[in-house]
Amino acid sequence: MQSSALVVNGLTKKYQDFVLDNVSFSVPSGTIVGLIGENGAGKSTTINAILGLINKDSGTIELLGKPDSAFDGDLRNQIGVVFDGSNYPDALSAKKLNSVFKNIYSAWDENRFFSLLQEMSLPADKKIKDFSKGMKMKLSIAVAFSHNSKLLVLDEATSGLDPVVRDDILDMFLEFVQDESNSILVSSHITSDLEKVADYIVFIHKGKVVFCKSKDELRYKYGIIRCGAAQFDAIDKDEVIAYRKQDYEWELLVADRDAAQRKYPKAVVDPATIDEIMLLYVKGEAK
Amino acid sequence: MKGLLLKDYYLIRSILYIILVVFAVIGIGMSFLTSTWVLTVIATVMLGMISVTTINMDKSSGWRKVSAVLPVSKAAFVDSKYVLYLLLSGIGLLLGIILSAIVSMFRGQLDYNFMLLFISISIAMALLSGSMTIPFAFLFSEEKSMLGLIIAYPLSALVFVGAALLIDNELIACSLVAIAGMVLYTASWIISRKRIANRDVN
Numbered sequence: 419m420q421s422s423a424l425v426v427n428g429l430t431k432k433y434q435d436f437v438l439d440n441v442s443f444s445v446p447s448g449t450i451v452g453l454i455g456e457n458g459a460g461k462s463t464t465i466n467a468i469l470g471l472i473n474k475d476s477g478t479i480e481l482l483g484k485p486d487s488a489f490d491g492d493l494r495n496q497i498g499v500v501f502d503g504s505n506y507p508d509a510l511s512a513k514k515l516n517s518v519f520k521n522i523y524s525a526w527d528e529n530r531f532f533s534l535l536q537e538m539s540l541p542a543d544k545k546i547k548d549f550s551k552g553m554k555m556k557l558s559i560a561v562a563f564s565h566n567s568k569l570l571v572l573d574e575a576t577s578g579l580d581p582v583v584r585d586d587i588l589d590m591f592l593e594f595v596q597d598e599s600n601s602i603l604v605s606s607h608i609t610s611d612l613e614k615v616a617d618y619i620v621f622i623h624k625g626k627v628v629f630c631k632s633k634d635e636l637r638y639k640y641g642i643i644r645c646g647a648a649q650f651d652a653i654d655k656d657e658v659i660a661y662r663k664q665d666y667e668w669e670l671l672v673a674d675r676d677a678a679q680r681k682y683p684k685a686v687v688d689p690a691t692i693d694e695i696m697l698l699y700v701k702g703e704a705k
Numbered sequence: 706m707k708g709l710l711l712k713d714y715y716l717i718r719s720i721l722y723i724i725l726v727v728f729a730v731i732g733i734g735m736s737f738l739t740s741t742w743v744l745t746v747i748a749t750v751m752l753g754m755i756s757v758t759t760i761n762m763d764k765s766s767g768w769r770k771v772s773a774v775l776p777v778s779k780a781a782f783v784d785s786k787y788v789l790y791l792l793l794s795g796i797g798l799l800l801g802i803i804l805s806a807i808v809s810m811f812r813g814q815l816d817y818n819f820m821l822l823f824i825s826i827s828i829a830m831a832l833l834s835g836s837m838t839i840p841f842a843f844l845f846s847e848e849k850s851m852l853g854l855i856i857a858y859p860l861s862a863l864v865f866v867g868a869a870l871l872i873d874n875e876l877i878a879c880s881l882v883a884i885a886g887m888v889l890y891t892a893s894w895i896i897s898r899k900r901i902a903n904r905d906v907n
Contacts, residue, residue, distance in 0.1 A: 469774050470773070504766075519708065522777060
């Protein structure tokens with residue numbers, strides 16, 4: 419049985435104007451799990467609760483086989499975290515950051531850090547304030563990779579980056595999970611990135627988990643029926659997850675596109691992208 | 706905690722020249738207007754204040770969030786700021802004493818009672834204000850924490866006035882206020898460890 423690097427069960431956090439409601443999912447070891455959802459859906463709240471940045475109201479979180487109540491010392495050494503944007507003081511350089519982290523992480527690998535800097539073309543002596551956004555993000559990732567992390571937690575780590583830098587970073591993620599004891603939880607609203615690297619997709623909407631499925635199931639089984647009004651009326655809505663009217667056609671999301679194609683041979687049934695699935699869940703209607 | 710203090714050391718080093726210029730301008734001016742020994746108070750308070758500044762810098766840079774996921778206890782982050790405040794105030798006090806003693810000797814006005822009086826004023830001012838400004842900086846936004854700075858110093862001065870009115874001997878009065886400062890600083894540290902360390906970090 420595949421073990422899990424992260425298990426979130428019934429996570430709840432209440433704010434005045436928002437509730438993260440009974441969120442449950444897991445990150446199996448050796449996999450990349452993508453957390454998707456629109457802005458304000460609860461992705462960052464979920465990640466903040468997992469990392470102990472906010473106190474949860476209820477639920478349990480298990481990190482690398484240990485409950486989150488034991489989330490300090492050894493456990494934190496094994497978890498690499500990357501937040502959106504730069505989170506290191508601008509006055510420091512990568513070299514100084516190395517000295518700081520050498521005194522914080524017990525497993526800090528100085529050689530690995532400097533070789534990653536070189537690999538990513540990041541200057542060691544330049545102040546962080548002179549780095550571009552992409553360079554700052556790469557630096558955060560270099561730090562996360564330099565203390566023998568077993569689990570990476572990344573909150574919008576690729577947002578605001580150009581496609582070339584994003585591609586480099588995604589390749590690093592894929593390389594990281596080549597070791598099957600390593601895992602990644604990455605939140606992003608750039609679903610194309612997740613389509614490239616994620617093994618599982620967790621979709622959060624209005625603080626609730628809508629689905630938690632393997633990416634292959636979404637890519638190879640889910641589909642969108644595109645049809646006119648007459649055909650739309652003829653389709654059994656019990657088989658449809660969500661639907662919405664576009665300018666000239668109806669779009670209907672189905673969980674089994676082959677079955678839909680067999681049942682409605684005259685209809686156009688296209689594979690669904692994660693973006694389309696997300697949009698239909700958020701903007702579409704359900705029976 | 707060593708790593709956290711090292712980060713603060715790098716930060717302080719990057720703004721040190723500004724502090725030195727401000728210290729030179731205020732220090733020279735004040736020492737001419739009042740007493741040479743006022744330099745000890747200015748140096749102690751000014752250097753201690755840098756610790757509070759680093760809390761705000763941590764918030765604006767996002768380091769506060771990073772530090773919360775590092776393999777150090779949540780209380781260690783709070784501890785590092787209180788320790789840094791003591792270290793910097795101590796350095797400021799020492800620097801102030803040396804500078805004031807040199808200037809006083811040159812002027813031929815070296816008075817040990819005066820020196821002791823200003824040392825106790827420096828310790829008291831630093832600790833009383835620190836016990837308020839540090840938790841304010843942790844709890845509130847950069848703008849609002851300025852309120853802590855604005856309140857802390859007049860309030861500390863008010864304690865001095867009260868003590869001076871109640872006790873005739875200036876040195877005893879100042880020493881008692883310095884002891885009160887130590888008690889308040891310790892209480893502030895303990896409460897911050899318990900309350901601030903467990904607050905949500907956003």
